Amino acid sequence: MQYQNTLEFVIQMDSNDPLKNFRDKFYIPIINKKQCIYFVGNSLGLQPKTTQDYIYNELENWANYGVEAHFHAKTSWVDYHDIFIEPLSKIVGCLPHEIVVMNHLTVNLHLLLTTFYRPTKERYKIICEAKAFPSDQYALESQVKLHELEPDDTIIEVAPREGEYNIRTEDILDTIDKHKNELTLVLFDGINYYTGKVFDMKTITEAAHNAGAYCGFDLAHAAGNIELHMHDWDVDFACWCSYKYLNSGPGNIAGAYIHERFVSDASMPRMAGWWGYDKESRFKMTKNFKPIPTAEGWQLSNSPIISMAAHKASLDIFEEAEMGNLLKKSKLLTGYLLFILDKINASAAKKTMEVITPINEDDRGCQVSILMLQNGKEVFNALKKHGVLSDWREPDVIRVAPVPLYNSFEDVYQFGQILKHLI
Ligand SMILES: *Cc1c(COP(=O)(O)O)cnc(C)c1O
Numbered sequence: 001m002q003y004q005n006t007l008e009f010v011i012q013m014d015s016n017d018p019l020k021n022f023r024d025k026f027y028i029p030i031i032n033k034k035q036c037i038y039f040v041g042n043s044l045g046l047q048p049k050t051t052q053d054y055i056y057n058e059l060e061n062w063a064n065y066g067v068e069a070h071f072h073a074k075t076s077w078v079d080y081h082d083i084f085i086e087p088l089s090k091i092v093g094c095l096p097h098e099i100v101v102m103n104h105l106t107v108n109l110h111l112l113l114t115t116f117y118r119p120t121k122e123r124y125k126i127i128c129e130a131k132a133f134p135s136d137q138y139a140l141e142s143q144v145k146l147h148e149l150e151p152d153d154t155i156i157e158v159a160p161r162e163g164e165y166n167i168r169t170e171d172i173l174d175t176i177d178k179h180k181n182e183l184t185l186v187l188f189d190g191i192n193y194y195t196g197k198v199f200d201m202k203t204i205t206e207a208a209h210n211a212g213a214y215c216g217f218d219l220a221h222a223a224g225n226i227e228l229h230m231h232d233w234d235v236d237f238a239c240w241c242s243y244k245y246l247n248s249g250p251g252n253i254a255g256a257y258i259h260e261r262f263v264s265d266a267s268m269p270r271m272a273g274w275w276g277y278d279k280e281s282r283f284k285m286t287k288n289f290k291p292i293p294t295a296e297g298w299q300l301s302n303s304p305i306i307s308m309a310a311h312k313a314s315l316d317i318f319e320e321a322e323m324g325n326l327l328k329k330s331k332l333l334t335g336y337l338l339f340i341l342d343k344i345n346a347s348a349a350k351k352t353m354e355v356i357t358p359i360n361e362d363d364r365g366c367q368v369s370i371l372m373l374q375n376g377k378e379v380f381n382a383l384k385k386h387g388v389l390s391d392w393r394e395p396d397v398i399r400v401a402p403v404p405l406y407n408s409f410e411d412v413y414q415f416g417q418i419l420k421h422l423i
Contacts, residue, residue: 001332003339005416013336013409019329022321025049026247026406031387037411037418039390041403042193042221042367045247045314054313058305077305081296084255084308087315090323091246092219092238093229094257097294101242101311102275102303105220105254106135108239111298112256113143115270116185116214116237123184123212124149127175129167130159133193136218140187165356165371166197173207180211187215190222190238194393196357196367196401198226202233209234220244223255224318225365227327230257237262245403246318248311253304256295264293273300321405329404330366336409337368337402340416344423352423356397367401369393379422386418 003009014020026046028035038046061073070077084101092099102108117126124147126140141151158175160167176186186208188199201217208215216237222228224245230238238257242248262268270291274282276299278290291297318326341355354371357364372379376396383390383398390400402412 001335003336005340005343005413007410007413010409010413013332017329017409019321019325019404020408022317023406023408025317028406029389031384031389034387037388037415038407039388039400039402039411039415041247041406042225042244042399042401043391044243044250045224045245045403046406047249048247048313048317050316051249051310051313054309055306058309062305077303080305080308081299081303083312084315087319088255091224091228091318092240092255092257093227093233094231095260097263098231098257098260099255100258100295100299101253101255101308102299102301103254103256104251105218105239105241106139108254108256109136109139109218110143111271111300112216112237112239112258113139113185113187115258115262115268115298116216117143117147118269119144119147119149119154119184123182125154125156125179125182126185126187127156127158127172127179127183127208127213128187129189129192129199130157131194132157132189133218133220136187136189165195166192166358167199169200169203172199172204176204176207176211176213180213183208183211183213185214185216186211188217190217190219190228191226191365191367193221194397194399195369196221196364196399198222198358198363198365201235202229205233205235221367222365224326225330225367227323231259235259242311242314246311247314247405249307253307253311256298258295258298263295263297266291266293266297270298271300275299275302317405326404331361333402333404333407333409333412334364334366334368335361337400337412337415340412341368341370341419344416344420347420348423365401366403367399370398370400372396372398379419382422383418386422388415388418 061069065072081101085096144151144154158172191198205215214236219238219240223240236259241254242252272289276297356371357368380392380398390398
């Protein structure tokens with residue numbers, strides 16, 4: 001693609017965009033009396049205009065049927081979570097019985113760690129990325145302590161090399177090899193939240209398995225953003241949230257994936273609850289847990305239908321847009337953003353910023369992280385005054401994520417004009 005830094009070019013790109021009508025399906029926040037340039041879909045995705053109706057519909061079911069809605073609502077509440085299987089298995093790349101929508105991301109991570117982190121005297125070490133998202137660090141640390149082990153001795157972190165920002169795959173593989181006799185678990189993000197780098201999930205999983213360890217991924221920044229094949233890559237488990245790229249609303253219901261080789265094994269250790277109990281006999285309410293032989297066997301509680309309705313509203317839009325189209329546009333759109341940033345750097349007397357996201361389109365999603373070499377915080381604050389919502393990560397990174405569902409090429413162009421002016 002030959003990009004151009006002109007208004008005519010972006011108007012043409014937007015009018016040729018097969019997904020151009022999807023922007024209108026979302027509420028775009030207003031700053032200075034006009035639609036802002038919303039580049040924080042990696043933090044909280046925008047609200048679909050249909051969400052209110054989906055929620056209202058379940059409130060009506062509750063009003064009209066009361067408890068009977070569990071069985072008599074159009075989508076019966078007891079099986080409500082089943083409607084997520086099809087759209088989500090396309091988004092994360094897995095089989096229907098490998099997926100379940102439940103709880104929140106960190107809760108699901110804990111549940112999965114309870115199953116997959118079973119340290120023994122010989123094998124107890126965990127390999128993960130240095131500076132992982134804090135919640136993941138705390139989850140790992142507390143799990144290790146629950147087993148009466150020392151986090152410092154147990155959790156091996158792989159960091160970028162000196163002077164680099166991204167962790168090299170070869171360094172992850174070397175670390176796995178080095179600890180292969182004591183290793184029991186490898187846990188990474190699908191995408192590093194800080195730099196936007198995509199980890200090579202297939203290769204990391206293979207190396208973990210060769211070392212006799214389980215391998216899991218936190219897909220918070222990957223689900224709905226990049227191509228994923230959890231099953232084909234042979235990943236053991238994964239979890240994600242639904243409020244970032246999946247636009248399901250603040251703190252909304254999350255998801256989990258468990259490879260099929262584990263789901264029908266009733267002996268897999270887990271924290272159990274009644275909603276994970278065999279569906280046929282759940283309401284007999286007898287002793288001794290008998291799990292559903294799918295990922296649903298990890299459910300604890302009955303489903304929060306009102307939040308799930310918002311998740312459904314958003315996933316229906318994904319179904320209509322199709323992941324393949326979104327990925328195609330995403331590559332063009334973020335490619336354009338990188339082109340614009342390059343132009344700004346080239347025209348400045350002195351380099352004022354550096355992109356720390358990998359440039360290669362297979363190694364990133366839509367997010368670009370910009371390391372500000374001077375006045376970073378001032379530029380970030382001024383962007384907001386000029387109608388651009390981006391986010392700030394200490395000490396000096398501005399993250400911008402043009403999301404293919406609702407961002408346009410014109411958004412990226414206007415952002416470039418504003419940023420150039422501010423710098
Ligand atoms: C956003 C994010 C979280 C947030 O966890 P919640 O339990 O949803 O609050 C956790 N881990 C990663 C990697 C994230 O990006």
